[in-house]
Amino acid sequence: MSSATSNAALSERSRRAVWHPCTQMKRHEREPLLPIVRADGVWLIDAEGRRYLDGVSSWWVNLFGHGHxxxxxxxxxxxxxxxxxxxxxxxxxxxxxxxxxxxxxxxxxxxxxxxxxxxxxxxxxxxxxxxxxxxxxxxxxxxxxxxxxxxxxxxxxxxxxxxxxxxxxxxxxxxxxxxxxxxxxxxxxxxxxxxxxxxxxxxxxxxxxxxxxxxxxxxxxxxxxxxxxxxxxxxxxxxxxxxxxxxxxxxxxxxxxxxxxxxxxxxxxxxxxxxxxxxxxxxxxxxxxxxxxxxxxxxxxxxxxxxxxxxxxxxxxxxxxxxxxxxxxxxxxxxxxxxxxEPVFERNQATAQRLNDLVAPLAGHPSVRHARQLGMLWAYDIQTDDPSFSARYHQAALERGLLLRPIGNTLYFMPPYVMDEPAMQQLADGALRALQAVLPA
Structure with a gap:
């Protein structure tokens, strides 16, 4: 990999050249942008080969996985x-x-x-x-x-x-x-x-x-x-x-x-x-x-x-x-x-049932309020006075291979419809571990 296409190099080039959407750009002086160079199914892959589960469907647009x-x-x-x-x-x-x-x-x-x-x-x-x-x-x-x-x-x-x-x-x-x-x-x-x-x-x-x-x-x-x-x-x-x-x-x-x-x-x-x-x-x-x-x-x-x-x-x-x-x-x-x-709705129903089982520990976290799910949407209100919760959680999730971006104090999942068992396990386990890291008991 060329040094000109490393995560750090691409992040700095983007910070200098691109005005990113709905973003306070000064934030990226201390929080580097994450360059994505490839995507496959539910996975986003950065310039250094690390994989991230796209838990928000790339701003809610992806249905059947990247590269369908x-x-x-x-x-x-x-x-x-x-x-x-x-x-x-x-x-x-x-x-x-x-x-x-x-x-x-x-x-x-x-x-x-x-x-x-x-x-x-x-x-x-x-x-x-x-x-x-x-x-x-x-x-x-x-x-x-x-x-x-x-x-x-x-x-x-x-x-x-x-x-x-x-x-x-x-x-x-x-x-x-x-x-x-x-x-x-x-x-x-x-x-x-x-x-x-x-x-x-x-x-x-x-x-x-x-x-x-x-x-x-x-x-x-x-x-x-x-x-x-x-x-x-x-x-x-x-x-x-x-x-x-x-x-x-x-x-x-x-x-x-x-x-x-x-x-x-x-x-x-x-x-x-x-x-x-x-x-x-x-x-x-x-x-x-x-x-x-x-x-x-x-x-x-x-x-x-x-x-x-x-x-x-x-x-x-x-x-x-x-x-x-x-x-x-x-x-x-x-x-x-x-x-x-394809039997999209039947598959989604099975996925939702399985993921509901896997996220039960997250829903039971002492800081979670109003755990809710509809179709292929999951949301959890997090009880915290930390105004930086969303940004801190986002970073903690990335460290665990997940792209998740809470809205205020609401953590949500809106994944593509094509998660397999390992992906669901990573989403459920990583989301809980990220919350435990940000809000330790």
């Missing part, structure tokens, strides 16, 4: 046919087929494509407000979300994101939405279950819409799990009640499935566990299995019809150069093929 053969074959085939073409006035088979298949899976169609989750949020918000304008209700241009909600970091997406550090930093740029009580099951009162918490939160939504529906375009929710809020999980009853209230008060319901879609919660899409159909679905992350950037927004015939006109000004005024890129669409089609051709 089917996705790779699809990309190799597609790049020899058509790498990219503009989607304004032209079209291509991968984007057509992907749109058809997503409609068949969700009951929503008219797919509009972006590059990432925040783009999908922007598209859905603009589409909702513009749709109401086209229907003669331009006053319906405000939005409502949930406390702790996260929907991306572009300006429009931050307006419906309720994460204090973002709202404080960029408040002058934002048209802040209302943030209503979340149905977080951890907030249960004595004698309440998750369904009761959901109903209580829905009452707050009802009171708000009763007063403000005439100027509210849409409610945006992360169905079942608010990931950036510390993996706050809620009962499907909230989605059922929210759907009924949005219908009653003529407000669009946007389901942000960016993080929780494609099997993470135990169903293909999380909102399906409530038996509802939203007005918009936002997709990204797992859409391409972690291979290429792509997002999609699906909507109803009614929304689409509100734009269908001879006048350009009534059309949806949004675009970017790589909309519906053929390579990304082929990757997404390969992901859907895996879901169709």
């Amino acid at each position: 053969a089917g996705i790779g074959a699809a990309l190799k085939d597609q790049i020899d046919r058509l790498d990219h073409v503009m989607l304004a006035g032209l079209t291509h088979e991968p984007v057509i087929e992907l749109s058809e298949r997503l409609e068949a899976l969700t009951g929503l169609g008219h797919a509009f494509y972006g590059s990432d989750g925040a783009s999908a949020t922007e598209i859905a918000l603009k589409m909702s407000a513009h749709g109401w304008r086209n229907l003669g209700q331009p006053q319906k241009c405000e939005f409502v979300g949930l406390a702790g909600g996260y929907h991306g970091e572009t300006v429009g997406a931050l307006s419906v994101t309720d994460i204090p550090i973002f709202r404080e930093a960029y408040a002058p740029l934002l048209r802040l939405s209302a943030a209503l009580p979340a149905p977080d099951a951890r907030g249960a009162h004595a004698g309440e279950d998750g369904a009761a918490v959901a109903r209580r939160a829905a009452v707050a939504l009802e009171l708000y819409l009763e007063q403000h529906h005439h100027r509210t375009a849409a409610l945006i929710v992360e169905p079942l799990v608010q990931c950036a809020a510390g993996f706050a999980m809620h009962h499907p009853e909230y989605l059922r009640m929210a759907r009924a209230l949005c219908t009653r008060y003529q407000v669009h319901l946007i389901c942000d499935e960016i993080a929780v879609g494609f099997g993470r919660t135990g169903s293909l899409f999380a909102h399906q566990q409530a038996g509802i159909r939203p007005d918009f679905i936002c997709l990204s992350k797992g859409l391409t299995g972690g291979s290429l950037p792509l997002s999609a927004v699906l909507t109803t015939d009614a929304v689409y019809d509100s734009f269908y006109d001879d006048r350009t000004a009534r059309g949806f005024l949004h675009s970017h150069s790589y909309t519906g890129n053929p390579l990304a669409c082929r990757a997404a089609l390969a992901v859907l093929d895996v879901f169709e051709q």
Whole structure:
């Protein structure tokens, strides 16, 4: 290995040349960046050959492991046919087929494509407000979300994101939405279950819409799990009640499935566990299995019809150069093929059952509160006053061959779906040993 490609050399080159996302760069004067040069299945491999289990699916995008053969074959085939073409006035088979298949899976169609989750949020918000304008209700241009909600970091997406550090930093740029009580099951009162918490939160939504529906375009929710809020999980009853209230008060319901879609919660899409159909679905992350950037927004015939006109000004005024890129669409089609051709949910259920057994000692650690699991998601609130817990735990996990990044005091796992027994053992044992190192008894 050349000294120019060692971990230390690559880390320093990156620190000097690259502005890393959502990162205080000064931190990396004392905590070197970790260069990854290869990946295989659930494993990331650094420049010096050390392996790390990707316990967060590389920021929640990887489904079937790094270097998946089917996705790779699809990309190799597609790049020899058509790498990219503009989607304004032209079209291509991968984007057509992907749109058809997503409609068949969700009951929503008219797919509009972006590059990432925040783009999908922007598209859905603009589409909702513009749709109401086209229907003669331009006053319906405000939005409502949930406390702790996260929907991306572009300006429009931050307006419906309720994460204090973002709202404080960029408040002058934002048209802040209302943030209503979340149905977080951890907030249960004595004698309440998750369904009761959901109903209580829905009452707050009802009171708000009763007063403000005439100027509210849409409610945006992360169905079942608010990931950036510390993996706050809620009962499907909230989605059922929210759907009924949005219908009653003529407000669009946007389901942000960016993080929780494609099997993470135990169903293909999380909102399906409530038996509802939203007005918009936002997709990204797992859409391409972690291979290429792509997002999609699906909507109803009614929304689409509100734009269908001879006048350009009534059309949806949004675009970017790589909309519906053929390579990304082929990757997404390969992901859907895996879901169709393999027993993904049966395997995931078996994996979850086995990992639940293995993490029992972690769940029983005296500092753990609210151990919870849904589908292929696990979360544990850690009782500590240490403001550096997340950074210290992350480093301790790396030392034990795990990539884990707690959100505040919440430790979580969101691994790829392809862990074998040794990988599950390493995840469970390493996560516990890292916690014991950071918070010794």
